[in-house]
Amino acid sequence: MAITPNYYETLYVTRPDLQEEALATIQNKLQDSISTNQGEIIKAEKWAERPLAYEIQDHKRGIYYILVFKALPDASKEIEKHLQFYNTDILRFMTLKITEEAANKSKASQEEKAPKAETTPAPKAEEPETVKPEITKEATTEEVIVETEANVETAQEATTTSEEGGNQ
Amino acid sequence: MDSRRDKRYFSKKKVCRFCTEPIEMDYKNVDLLSRFITDRKKIVPRRNSGLCAYHQRQLATTIKRTRFMALLPYTVLH
Numbered sequence: 001m002a003i004t005p006n007y008y009e010t011l012y013v014t015r016p017d018l019q020e021e022a023l024a025t026i027q028n029k030l031q032d033s034i035s036t037n038q039g040e041i042i043k044a045e046k047w048a049e050r051p052l053a054y055e056i057q058d059h060k061r062g063i064y065y066i067l068v069f070k071a072l073p074d075a076s077k078e079i080e081k082h083l084q085f086y087n088t089d090i091l092r093f094m095t096l097k098i099t100e101e102a103a104n105k106s107k108a109s110q111e112e113k114a115p116k117a118e119t120t121p122a123p124k125a126e127e128p129e130t131v132k133p134e135i136t137k138e139a140t141t142e143e144v145i146v147e148t149e150a151n152v153e154t155a156q157e158a159t160t161t162s163e164e165g166g167n168q
Numbered sequence: 169m170d171s172r173r174d175k176r177y178f179s180k181k182k183v184c185r186f187c188t189e190p191i192e193m194d195y196k197n198v199d200l201l202s203r204f205i206t207d208r209k210k211i212v213p214r215r216n217s218g219l220c221a222y223h224q225r226q227l228a229t230t231i232k233r234t235r236f237m238a239l240l241p242y243t244v245l246h
């Protein structure tokens with residue numbers, strides 16, 4: 001049986017002081033992983049810059065980026081590998097398998113949000129408006145976590161190191 | 169008399185919000201999820217959240233994802 005492409009959503013948090021070139025390097029790698037696995041990017045945008053609920057590697061704020069794509073399962077593995085590699089710049093990342101409807105919905109919300117994207121950085125915008133109008137009931141039920149074990153481990157590591165004062 | 173009884177009935181019996189309202193449980197929806205954590209940042213138990221078994225389980229998973237992404241705290245001690 002042929003392997004078919006799936007829909008994925010990756011959310012990753014970068015350190016707030018990450019240089020634009022460094023971010024571009026990472027994003028290009030993600031893009032390559034998708035395109036070499038018969039994939040396409042459905043949405044790639046900055047989601048929010050917000051305070052972290054707890055310090056990660058001594059950082060108090062983070063910039064969240066969202067990436068919705070359709071690709072073969074290998075793409076999500078490669079993406080996780082890339083994000084893991086840059087773990088001093090990428091504080092957290094998580095990839096979830098989503099339904100086609102959820103993916104299309106996020107595409108639509110990007111298009112309707114696009115014109116006002118320039119004016120959104122209001123200081124107290126804790127919750128971006130894109131997230132609210134989503135109403136797919138099935139989306140979360142069929143979601144499968146593809147978060148790697150390594151990912152979880154670094155999460156714990158990061159939390160413990162931040163408690164100890166951080167050694168990275 | 170009847171109305172009083174109805175009132176009492178409705179104040180006790182809660183219907184699962186996620187079954188009755190067309191809201192999706194998304195781990196990025198911090199405003200919504202933060203209504204389901206206590207002052208000490210614990211996940212609200214089913215007896216207080218009023219959710220059905222299915223949605224309570226889904227809520228727990230979703231909040232854990234939200235915590236992992238540092239959108240919600242694990243504890244007040246951070």
Ligand SMILES: [Zn+2]
Pocket residue numbers: 184185186187219220221222223
């Ligand atoms: Zn329910």
